[in-house]
Amino acid sequence: xxxxxxxxxxxxxxxLVTPISDGKVDYETYARxxxxxxxxxxxxxxxxxxxxxxxxxxxEERCDLLKVAMEAASGRIPVxxxxxxxxHADTIELTQRAERAGAAAVLILTPYFIRPPQRGIVxxxxxxxxxxxxxVLIYHIPGRASIAVTCDTVAKIVExxxxxxxxxxxxxxxxxxxxxxxxxxxxxxxxxxxxxLSFPMMAIGACGVMNAVGNLAPRRIAELCDLVFAGKMEPxxxxxxALFELNQSVFFDTNPIPLKYMMKRLGLLxxxxxxxxxxxxxxxxxxxxxxxxxxxxxx
Numbered sequence: 220x221x222x223x224x225x226x227x228x229x230x231x232x233x234x235l236v237t238p239i240s241d242g243k244v245d246y247e248t249y250a251r252x253x254x255x256x257x258x259x260x261x262x263x264x265x266x267x268x269x270x271x272x273x274x275x276x277x278x279e280e281r282c283d284l285l286k287v288a289m290e291a292a293s294g295r296i297p298v299x300x301x302x303x304x305x306x307h308a309d310t311i312e313l314t315q316r317a318e319r320a321g322a323a324a325v326l327i328l329t330p331y332f333i334r335p336p337q338r339g340i341v342x343x344x345x346x347x348x349x350x351x352x353x354x355v356l357i358y359h360i361p362g363r364a365s366i367a368v369t370c371d372t373v374a375k376i377v378e379x380x381x382x383x384x385x386x387x388x389x390x391x392x393x394x395x396x397x398x399x400x401x402x403x404x405x406x407x408x409x410x411x412x413x414x415x416l417s418f419p420m421m422a423i424g425a426c427g428v429m430n431a432v433g434n435l436a437p438r439r440i441a442e443l444c445d446l447v448f449a450g451k452m453e454p455x456x457x458x459x460x461a462l463f464e465l466n467q468s469v470f471f472d473t474n475p476i477p478l479k480y481m482m483k484r485l486g487l488l489x490x491x492x493x494x495x496x497x498x499x500x501x502x503x504x505x506x507x508x509x510x511x512x513x514x515x516x517x518x
Contacts, residue, residue: 220407221381223354228324228385228408229426229448230262231441232299233433234270236475236482237284239492244280246287248489252434253291255487259437262427262444263297264288265326269363269389270431270475273301275494281313285320303328303358307343314347324354326387326429331364337372341379348380355382360389360412370398377403387412387429393420400424414466418459421447431469431478432462435485435517468511476500481508485517 235252238245256264266288267273267281276284281302288298300317302325304310314325330343348355357376361367367390376383385408388396393416396409400423411420411428421427421444433440439462446455471477479491480500491499500508512518 220377220384220403221354223384223406223408227297228263228299228354228356228410230444231427231433231437232263232265232297232410232429233261233437233440234265234268234301234429234431235288236434236479236488237267237271237273237276238488238490239494240490241492242494244276244284245489246283249284250287250291252487253288256433256437257292257295260441261296261433261437262441263299263323264292265299265301265429266322268301268326268358268429269360270434270478271301272475272493272497273303274305275497278304278309278313282316282320285317285322289321297323299324299326299356301326301328301358305331307346311347311350314351314353318351318353322353324356324384325351326356326358328358328360329364329366329368331366334366337369340366340368340372341375344376344383345379348376348383352382354384355380356384356408356410357386358389358412359386362390370395370402373399374402377407384408385410385426388420388425389413391416393423396420396423396425414469415463417443417462417466418447418455422452422455430466431474432466434475434478434487435481436462436465436515464511465515465517468508471507472500472504473497477504477508480505481512481517484509484512 300322302313389412
């Protein structure tokens, strides 16, 4: 496995929402969001992750989002490009274009819907990783992809593709986290992909979080990471519980439906528009989310 700078790919890397206005991607607002995350202390950002609704975007829109993010960040924080797609060929194109655009790393979703065998997952990641020099992260989200990876599978990929440096773990399974750290060492980057497990997973060795709730409270999420890294576990535990309801609220409906509504309420988005089949929050959900924002002292 290639060696990384100690501070690189650690901390809070927020997967940004994709603003939509009148059916079109709102790149101006996207640039403002990147600037806000820099000011709020996010350690990095992710472009076109699940929260960014990538399956509703074209390849060109995803690449344009990355260009906007790169220009807005201006090297102040790392920009990770989520480049997984339903097609192996599209994933290759997105990944290679991310490298050319200057992304710091790529996050590649496990092949979804197909449900390949573990040996197919190995070949998939090895093939893509060997085409680029960028650090590669596996995006492990069985709830959406309908496929899970094993520790053996990840180890086999690393053996043949040394630039496979980590995984985003978006499943309630702490055992795999421990297995990966024991097998691949503490420098293997494991990002928490489920808000409720941010503190517990980091407490056993995860390197940081890639959580949707960072779109609402980036400074608080970054501070949680910093507390854990400093070994200040009691304050970190208190921060975990202070964020608990906000973390849960992101999943009151399919992500990022609640998130976009709350961002509109906070003035971060002009509209909480989605592309079909995603739809805006219902009136009942809006009322419930307003209460969450009030209790979180965000309004």
